[in-house]
Amino acid sequence: MTRPPLLLPTLDLPRPRQRIVDGRYRRDPRAIACEESHERLRRVEDVEGFFRPAIEEICRRHGVPTDRLRKFARGFNLVYGAGEDLVVKLYCGYFPEDCDIECASLQALEDTAVAPPRIVARGELEGWPYLVMTRLQGVELSTIWDEIDEADRIRLLRDVGAAVADMQAVGITDELRPWIVDWTDFAAHQAIDAADRQSEQLAASWVAQIEPFIADHLPLVPTQTTPVLLHTELVDAVWLVQQRTGRWELTGIYDFADAMVGDAGYDLAAxxxxxxxxxxxxxxxxxxxxxxxxxxxxxxxRRRSLLYLLLHPYSNLAWYMKVAPPPPRVTTLEQLADFWFAA
Known part of the structure; x- marks a missing residue:
């Protein structure tokens, strides 16, 4: 694939509608084609040479040195470390709202103990939004989780829980209000094709249970809820940790590009x-x-927690079961909910 003469690829597909409009969450069918187009760009053989000139231009605009740029592997959007102190995040031009909600979330959390990145600069390059942010210190929690002692895991889980509570306690700012979701409508809409969204790797015996499980347990979704800020992707990789005085400590959380405002229980499931x-x-x-x-x-x-995982726009039960394998005796979704969410 040859890079166009501009610094960034031309957006050759219609831009999808924003995913949340007037409280209603809807994924525009055009979004799938746009996501696939962006993923193809990310997989070009020389992805570094393809996008680096654009990242360097952003750095020049804001006086950021370019001699220590390093592309991070994770994530849909393109993220480059600029030395030890800064990060440049370039958002796909098809989805400018990713930058809007991330910016609103980071600003709302700026003075909290959650410790997200701080925004240094915001702009747009050839229709692609970007942020320059402070770089959090540490490594992804996922990289050390299997190596640390169980006592450290218990302590870190308490810290993760406290961070989620702090995040959900922030006030809903004017900038966050466009992202408030009508929760009953969201759940009903996501239930429509929940089984179809699953990975092909999920065994048919599990796929067959999804629609009946959702139908039985959809009434557990609250019709009245106090809206809170939701990260929506609280997997192990979004938490950063660092060793301090001989033990691992949380240093922050990142990637709010899929955030929204809704029921607190949604972020307590992952x-x-x-x-x-x-x-x-x-x-x-x-x-x-x-x-x-x-x-x-x-x-x-327990049932509602699993329900929320199944209603997630990018639900992948096969992946979840690979991360947290249930024992052979667990053969139903009800049993899986009891296994994962018992306390």
Whole structure:
């Protein structure tokens, strides 16, 4: 693939509609083609040479040195480290709202203990939005989770829970208001094709249970809820940790490009899977860190937590089960909910 004469590829497909409009979450069917187009660009053989001139231009605009640029592998959008102190994030031009919601989220969390990156500069290059942000120190929690002691895991899960609670306690600013989701409508809409969104790697015996499970448990979704800021992607890789005085400590959280505002329980479902992995004492630590009694994890809580995972726009039950494998005795979604979310 040859790079066009401009610094960035021409957006040759219609830009999708914003995913949240008047409280209604809808993925424009055109978004799939745009995502596939962007992924093809990210997989070109010389992706560094393809996008680096644009990153260098952004750096020049804001006086950021370009001699230590390094592309990060993770994420849909393009992220480059600029030395030890700064990060440049270039958002796909098809989805400018990713930059809008990330910017609104980071500003809302600026003076909290959650410790997200701070915005240094914001702009646009040839229709592609970008942010220059401070760089969080540390490594992704996912890279050390299997190597640390269980006592450290329990302690870090309490810290993760506390960080989620702090994030959900921030006020909904004017900048965040466009991202408030009508929660009942969101759940009903996401239920429509939930089974079809699953990976082809998911066994047919599990796929067949998804629609009945959702139909049975959709009434557990609250019709009245206090909207809070949701990261929506609280997997193990978005948390950064660093060793301090001989032990691992949380240093922050990043990547709010898919954030929205909705029911608090939605963001309480991923950490017990990606970090708890079916161990009740870990889930208890997470809940306690979030200021909740483990007694909240009753049958309804457990079913609703799995329901939220299945309603997620990018739900991937096969991946979740690879991260937190259930024992052979677990053969139904109800049993899976009990395994992952018991406390």
């Amino acid at each position: 950490p017990p899977v990606f970090l708890g992995r079916g161990k009740a004492d870990r889930h208890r630590a997470f809940l306690e860190g979030a200021g909740l009694s483990p007694k909240v994890a009753d049958e309804a809580w």
